[in-house]
Amino acid sequence: MKSTLRRTWAEIDFDALKHNYRQLRSRVGEDVKFLGVVKADAYGHGSVQVSRVLQELGADYLAVSSLDEAMELRANGITMPVMILGHTPREEVGKLIENNITQTVTCMAKAVEYSEEACELGKNLRIHIKVDTGMSRLGYLCDGNYFGTGVDGIVEACQMPGLEAEGIFTHFSMSDEDKAECVEYTEHQLKLFKDVISAVEEKLRHKFAICHCANTGAVANYPETWMDMVRPGLLLYGYGEYAEKLGLKPVMTMKTTVSTIKTYPAGTKISYGGIYETDKTTRVAVLPYGYADGFLRCLSNKVELMTAEGHARQIGKICMDMCMVDITDKMSVEVGSEIEIFGPNNSINRIAELAGTIPYELTCAVSKRVPRIYFDNGIIVEKELMLRG
Numbered sequence: 001m002k003s004t005l006r007r008t009w010a011e012i013d014f015d016a017l018k019h020n021y022r023q024l025r026s027r028v029g030e031d032v033k034f035l036g037v038v039k040a041d042a043y044g045h046g047s048v049q050v051s052r053v054l055q056e057l058g059a060d061y062l063a064v065s066s067l068d069e070a071m072e073l074r075a076n077g078i079t080m081p082v083m084i085l086g087h088t089p090r091e092e093v094g095k096l097i098e099n100n101i102t103q104t105v106t107c108m109a110k111a112v113e114y115s116e117e118a119c120e121l122g123k124n125l126r127i128h129i130k131v132d133t134g135m136s137r138l139g140y141l142c143d144g145n146y147f148g149t150g151v152d153g154i155v156e157a158c159q160m161p162g163l164e165a166e167g168i169f170t171h172f173s174m175s176d177e178d179k180a181e182c183v184e185y186t187e188h189q190l191k192l193f194k195d196v197i198s199a200v201e202e203k204l205r206h207k208f209a210i211c212h213c214a215n216t217g218a219v220a221n222y223p224e225t226w227m228d229m230v231r232p233g234l235l236l237y238g239y240g241e242y243a244e245k246l247g248l249k250p251v252m253t254m255k256t257t258v259s260t261i262k263t264y265p266a267g268t269k270i271s272y273g274g275i276y277e278t279d280k281t282t283r284v285a286v287l288p289y290g291y292a293d294g295f296l297r298c299l300s301n302k303v304e305l306m307t308a309e310g311h312a313r314q315i316g317k318i319c320m321d322m323c324m325v326d327i328t329d330k331m332s333v334e335v336g337s338e339i340e341i342f343g344p345n346n347s348i349n350r351i352a353e354l355a356g357t358i359p360y361e362l363t364c365a366v367s368k369r370v371p372r373i374y375f376d377n378g379i380i381v382e383k384e385l386m387l388r389g
């Protein structure tokens, strides 16, 4: 469905995405492959659109969370390697193979299922082995006393018929924090990962084609983790403190417009619960942007949005479809004026901090009723509204 409404929208800047990709590419060097993480609809930016750009730029791999997400890419012209980071039920192994999708293998039980299904089809499934080095989520547990059984389990999976182990990877849980204990934890994860790889490769007498572990924090902070491939998500989209330090640009700008302006006397309660009461004659703009668009309600009465005349305070509770801002001293702001929720002039990092969360959650929260407007070379190249119709 094509949106014609000029109300609230997310601008996605391919120029910023290309800039970020090129910066990161030159940071890690030509010899390191680049996997772009495009799960969760590319963190809310549109996985098909983002993947098309990455494919054009020559990225090596994409990663998604589920088969449905992978199939969306395949159905829309993405032919480059795609990896599923999460679980896929055994019934879908045929679909994985047919669509040339790489599957993560996280434990013996899954390896057995995938091997059996692939053998039944008389085909090979390309897999990457996931090692749990301290995230304590998916993957072969290999720390401490589990080292031996973990390594043996991985070796066994790599030798199962029907499975072709192209790669092995792990995931850091604290690489984006500078505290000494986090650095130590990350270094332990990396050492363990390398030890596992050596032990497995020695038993297999064969090297993995792609060993990888570097997420955003590791791409920014730990060059020694880059190995054969890096796997950033957030950095690619240009958010977080490291993106700022590396000169990356935010890809998404959330914008809305002023629906109505009213002037209230002192003592007027604004929005549900009346948590904000005017203390002077106050000029208030109503914006068609609420928690159903992705404006977290916990930000109520705390956050500032950017007008042409500078920051304006959001006042009262954020509603489902609307919120209010104080524009008393911003007389050039009129009905129809554009307001930047977050973007180059109003950092998403600051808003995430106010909400007690991370930028990831804010871009993932941009809902399907918010049209995405794609810009390339500064001009609109696509508008997408995800509502049916």
Ligand SMILES: *Cc1c(COP(=O)(O)O)cnc(C)c1O
Pocket (backbone or CB within 6 Å): 037, 039, 085, 171, 214, 215, 216, 217, 231, 232, 233, 234, 235
């Ligand atoms: C989401 C994810 C990433 C990307 O994380 P960022 O912090 O956005 O760089 C990398 N690897 C795995 C396994 C993930 O789940």
